[in-house]
Amino acid sequence: MKRGGYLLALVLAIATVGLVVVGTVWPNQSAAANPDAGARLASGSSSPQDAVNTLLQQIGRRDWSAAYSGLANKNDFSEAEFASDLTGNYGSLRTYALLDGFDVHPLRASTDEAQFRANLRWASVVGTFDDPRDLRVVRKGDHWQVAWPLMKEARVPPQVIPVNYLRWDVINRGPQDDWGTQDVEAPHVRIVAMHPVDRGGGVVILGELLNEDVVPAFVTVKAALLGANGATLATEDSFDKISHLLLPKQVSPFRIDFRNVRLSQVDSVHIQPSSSLVSASADPVIGIESQKLNPVPDASLTGELLNQSGQVVNVAHVIGTFYDGNGQIVWVADSYPSRALLPQTPVPFAIALPADVSSKVASYHVMTTSYRSGHAQ
Template identity: 45%
Template sequence: MKWTLAIAIFAATIVLVIISWFQSGAIERRRISSADTPDEAVRLLLSRVKSHNWDAAYAQLANSSYVDKDNFIHTFSGDDGSLRTYASLENYDVWPLHSNGRLATVRTKLHYSTAVGPLDDVRDIQVEHEGDAWKVLWSTAALPKLAPQVIPVNYLRWDVINRGAADDWGVQNVDSPRVRIVSMNAVQRPDRIVIVGEIVNEDTVPAYVDVNATLLHADGSAITQENSFDKISHILLPKQVSPYRVDFPGYRLTQIKSVRMDAKSMLVPASADPVIEVTGQKLQKDALGKMVLSGDLVNESGAIVNIPHVLASYYDSNGKVIWVSDGYVDQALLPQTPVSFAVDLPDDIASQAHTYHVVVNSFVNQAS
C-alpha cells in the first residue's frame, strides 16, 4: 500500500513535468532549434519570450548590438505599471507576408491574457537570413523619454464627507449626483441583444455611475437583467457624457417587449485630472482587414496614466447612437507622449457610422 502510493505520486510528478515542458514551448524550441524559415525564426523567438527566457530570445536577434536589452524585454513584459505588466503571452499566430530570400516580413498576432481579459497585439516582424539560418531583425524604435521639466497642473479635486453613522436621521446627507440617460438604442446582433446609449452627469459634482438594463415581457415582468460592467466611464465629472453598452448574449429582440433602464449614481471623491487628448481619430481598416477606429492618446498632465481604457460611441446620420466599442491600451501613457490605440467595430455598423465620439478612462496606480 505504501509503495503503491509512492509510485502513484512519482508517476503524477513525471506527468506534470511533461505537461509543463510541453506548455513552456520547449518541444517547439527543440523542433526549431535552428530556424530554417522566416516564420520558424519568429516562432522560436516568441516561444522563448513566452517562457521568459529573455537571454536566449535576445541572443536570437540579428541586430542585438543595436537593441537595448531592457527595451526589448519591456516590449513584452511592459513597464510603468501598464496593463502589459499584468499580462502574460498565452499564444501566438505567425504567417509569412513576403520574402526575397535574404529579408522577409512575418506577421504575428500575439494573444495575451490580462487582468481585464484577452488582449491581441498584431506586429509585423522583419527577419534576416544570416549564415544558414534566419534571425529576427528587431525594430529598434527607442522607448520615448521625456525631458526633465515641470508641467504645471491646477489641481482640482472633490472630497466627500458623508453623514456619520451616529448622526440623527434628520441630519442632512449630501445628495447623490443627478445623472440622466440621454439616449438608448437596442441593437440586434447575430448572437445577442446589445443596448447602447449615452449618460450625462447633470450635476455640479463628480458621479460614479452604472447603468442597468432589464429586458421585459409584454406583461412587464422581467426576463433578465445585466449591467454595463466596464463598458462605461464610471467616473463622470460635471456635465461629462459617457457612452454605455449592456450585452444580453443569447437573446433576440423578438423575445422582448421593452427594456427598462436604470442609472445609478453615487457621490465619490474624484480628480479633474488627468486630461487625455484623443488625436488623429480615423475609421479605417487595420492590418488584418478589420474595421477599426484608431488614433493617438496624449496625456496632457504630468503624471503617468498606467492603464488607459478607450470607449467609443458611433452615431448614424440622425445622431442616434448605433454602437459602442471599447478597448484597453496595454501601454502606459507618459506625459505628453502619444500612444496609439485602435478599437474595432463590426463592418455592417461601420458602414452606417456617420460620426463617432471617444472618451478615455484612466486608471492611475498611486504607487507608480
C-alpha cells in the same frame, strides 16, 4: 469494494501509459502557436520560420536572455530595452499581460533574407490585445536569426509642467443611523439616450448617461428586459462598457449585452442608473487626436491619446459612441491601449467595429478614462 479500487487503478495506469506512447509517437504539430510548447523547437533555426517560432516561444516563456542572445540586431539595443519593449513600463496594461499565442505569416523570402508578419496575442485582465510586428529574418552562416523591430519608448524631456489641481474630497456622514440628518447628496445623473438593438442572437442596450450635477459621480447602469406579461426576462449591467467616473456635465456611453434574449420577446426595458459621490481629480486631461474611421475589412476607429498633464497614466480606457445619420446610437465599443501614457507623448489606439455597423456610422464621440496607480480618473 477493495477489488473495485485495484481495478480502477489498473485501468488508469494502462490509460496513462497508452497516452504517453501516443503523445510520443504523434506529437502536437500545431505547437508553433503555443508559447509554452517551444522546448522541442528551441535548438532548431535551420529555416526562417523556425527562427521566428523559436524566438516567439522564448518570449512566451519570458526567457529574455535566450531570446535576446539569438537576435540578429542585438547590438542596436540592450536586453533590458528588448524586454521592456514587450512587457511595457510604468505599470501599463502590458506589464501585467502574458503571451497567450501568436500567428506567423510569411510576407516574402529570398536565399539570405525573409520577412514575416507576427501577431502576438497578449492576455490581460481586460481581455486580449494584439501586438503585430513585421520581422526580418537574416541568414547568418548555416542558421537564421531574427532582427527585432524594437519600438523604443519615448523619453519625456526634463521639464516643469504647471498644473492647477482641482479635486473633490467627500466626507460622508458615518455609520450612525440618525434618520433625517443630512448626508452628502448623491450626484444627479440622467439617461439622455437609450436604444435597444437585436444583435448576434441577443439584445444590446445602447445609451448615454449625463452627470448633470456639479460634483463627480461614480455611475453604473442596470437594465431589466420585461416581457409582455411584465415578467423580468433578464437583468444585466453595463460592467466595463461605460466610463464609471463622470465629472460634472460629462457624458458617458454605455452598452449592456443580453445573450439568449430576442428583441421580439421584449415588451419594455427598465433602465436604472445609479450614482454615488466619489473623491476625484479633474486631472489629467487627455486629448484624443487624429480620430479617424477606417473602412472594412479592418473597420475601426483609430487615433492617438495625448496626455496633457505631467503625470504618467498607467492604463487608459477609450470608449467610442457611434451614431447614424439621424444621430441615433448604433454602437458602443471600447479598447485599452497596452502602453502607459507618458506626459505629452502620443499613444495610438484602435477601437474595432463590426463590419455591418461600420457602414452605418455617420459620426462618433470618443472619451477616455484613465487609471493611475492608486487613482482612477
